[in-house]
Amino acid sequence: MLVSAVRQTWRRSLQVRVVSITLIASSLLVGGFAYLVADKITNILLENTSEDVRERLQSGREYAANQISVYNQPGEPKLQGTLESTVGYLAGGDPRQVGGVVVALTADQYPASIKPAISPAVDVRPMISEELRQRVAENDQVAHQIRTGDLGSGRKKYLVYGSPVRTRVGQLELYYFVPLERQDTTATQARSTVLATGVALVLLLGLLSALVTRLVVNPVRVAARTAQRLSAGLLDQRMAVNGEDDLALLAASFNQMATNLQRQILRLEEMSRLQRRFTSDVSHELRTPLTTVRMAADLIFAEREEFEPAVARSAELLQAELDRFESLLTDLLEISRFDAGFAMLDAEPTDLVPVVERVVDRLDGLATRCGVPLRLLVPDHPVIAEVDPRRVERILRNLVGNAVEHGEGRPVEVTLGADATAVAITVRDHGIGLKPGEEKLVFNRFWRADPSRARQTGGTGLGLSISLEDARLHGGWLEAWGAPGQGAQFRLTLPARAGDRLTTSPLRLVPADATAPVDDLLQPSAAPLAITAGGATPLAPGGAVPEPRTEVSP
Known part of the structure; x- marks a missing residue:
């Protein structure tokens, strides 16, 4: 239900479509811009931090190499103390005063007499990955990684830089662990600011598009309403003219x-x-x-x-x-x-079975001269409806007479059916049928399917037009179906009680023996059509015509 309502609103409102497209496009644009800005800010902060760490690492490596250069053997007694004092100096004394930077000087690849010197004294081994250690210790190069762990002040994200330190006692490894908490906070604030600015910009663009669209759509809506009033017959309706734009x-x-x-x-x-x-x-x-x-x-x-x-x-x-x-x-x-508008309906309860039989009997002589067999299919019980028998008989006379004239010597079937609310009569011939486009003209005054054909009935060309008016006077339908080479079928549907509104018909409009494939029924150029009082309507595969119909004069 919600999806249907949204789809209907989308189809009917130009303003909704314009505002929605503007919001979507601006959201994508602002979102992409915000992502690029936030990513750029993050990269700048990380690059600045990396540059600072690299400078400290370079000076720290030189300082450590100078301090340890006085030792020649790993086992000398004062070597461990020198390592620890060097690390303490590089860490700046109290690590809390320099943003929590942890400095470690290790020699895991060398004799066990050299213990790791770390300031402050924490376990840094989980923070040094095997890949980083190999690049520093084995490949003899400066390397870095971003790692997350706990170095005594809670779990944080750290930028880990490592560099080899060459001495006489062997190659040591110097590591700096710089917390990125401040950079993350700055980047988050920048992203939040950019996001809030983007949302405000998108809303502003949506509001502006709604206002601009309203300025354009309102006159269009006024024009549409005025056009509807004009089409309804209010010919004095006009639009207000404001300005000169x-x-x-x-x-x-x-x-x-x-x-x-x-x-x-x-x-x-x-x-x-x-x-x-x-x-x-x-x-x-x-x-x-x-x-x-x-x-x-x-x-x-x-x-x-x-x-x-x-x-x-x-x-x-x-x-x-x-x-x-x-x-x-x-x-x-x-x-x-x-x-x-002077035609009057003299409706009375009438049994339509004898009415149909009487019409067929009167036209039997004409059918015999034309060599067209007439077949009558009526129920074996009375079919009572409130109709004007004179007008119904005239409709049937016109329909059966036309079917006999165009029957090409093939049988013409007249069928009567009824249900609780309506009665219907179909007249089916198997003659030349209706060509594409002719079904739109069949109820026009003085129109003939083939003026060159020799006429047997001496008709005036007004029969079907009068029949359509008679059917409309009853509140009924007069419909036609036809296809080239398959003949035609006309269906008269009348309400069983005068004044009732029709919704369905007891009989099919498209005959059961119609051979047009379903695909052809969907082609506008060749589809058999139902000509109702509302115009030409493409038939559904089952032959039914959408209900209800509205009537127009031919």
Whole structure:
């Protein structure tokens, strides 16, 4: 839950992304700089201490060699006392006054008569590693190491320097043990100071980035909110213009764009209103002359057998074209009612089984002429829903008629299904299907999949548009699926009770015999699409369309 909330905040907030990236980048930069500074300070302190120890070691080695040069044999009685006094001198008397430096003069590689001289008297053997001893005693060179141990004043870190001392009694080894406590304390304080400064700098950069981003993001957010209000129909919304900078120029340009859009939208609305009024007026005005022409045409058609063959054929053509013209006029009147918002739903509890059977029976003659078998799959029990039977029958007539026309002589299946909340009817053909891009146009007015095809139904091109409006008037869905060479399937889903909101459909939109592979379903250029009232939606592998949908007019 927390990860999801953080991810959502990251995606939605530009300010959070900018501040976070600034904090991360500055933390890495300041952290690296702090590490380099602290490491440099530590190295400088250690180098200074090493330089001081080397100088003391050089003078101490010369002093020890001069003091012991008077002895020729290791066993001379005063040699041990000279070693101890030399070490005491080199240690400076009280070691506490010189920072706890321990000096040792040993001769472990020589006769046992020479005992180690150490000031102060502590056991330094654990502090002298075998590697250091070999480099000093055997390789005859100055060497050093950093060791941690207890030389009488607690466990500390020491810088151990060793050097050979050549005398007549043999080669001795001079060691200095310098505590690094003061250097460690100084380095720790330096690191803490650099770290605190870095944290303060990072926080300051984060605060500055938040303030700067806020100055830029706030106008963008205002523009987004204003754009949302404009898209919601509040065309008089504008942004406040403050100052003369780039943001003020953005606000002024946005306001100018909104003004132009408002002007164009109002102009288009007026044109649309005039167009709808013109269509409605023309459709109504044509009713009267059409009725007169229809009466005359019916009289001529009834007496056609008494005419010459050419005149009789003309009477039949006149009757057929009048039928088409009357159908077009009826569709235009229906469309004008939908556009004007005057369409009313006369819902009543209806058994959809006889409705579907009646549509199939009426179109059986057309299917026989086209050589398309009609198959009806309905439950053996009543399917009751609160619908307008006239509008549902008109939807089914359009769907089945289109399927028969494009069926290519293959069977057309009409299936009725229901569950506790919805009823659904699918019309499946196995004809040419829908090409990529056609599924976006199938519910458009006056659109045809192939205008060059010979039409059998004499349709007007408004059938699916009216069907979509009828489905929307019920609060239902009218959806389409199609793929080249696999035919098409239309699904009408209606709520079982008028006014209920649909969430699922009892029947699949993608037919079970669809052979498109899953990979193709994910390709936008070739994927079969579900055309819902909300537009074209790529289908999931199981054929389901994400719910819920929102409707738009074609």
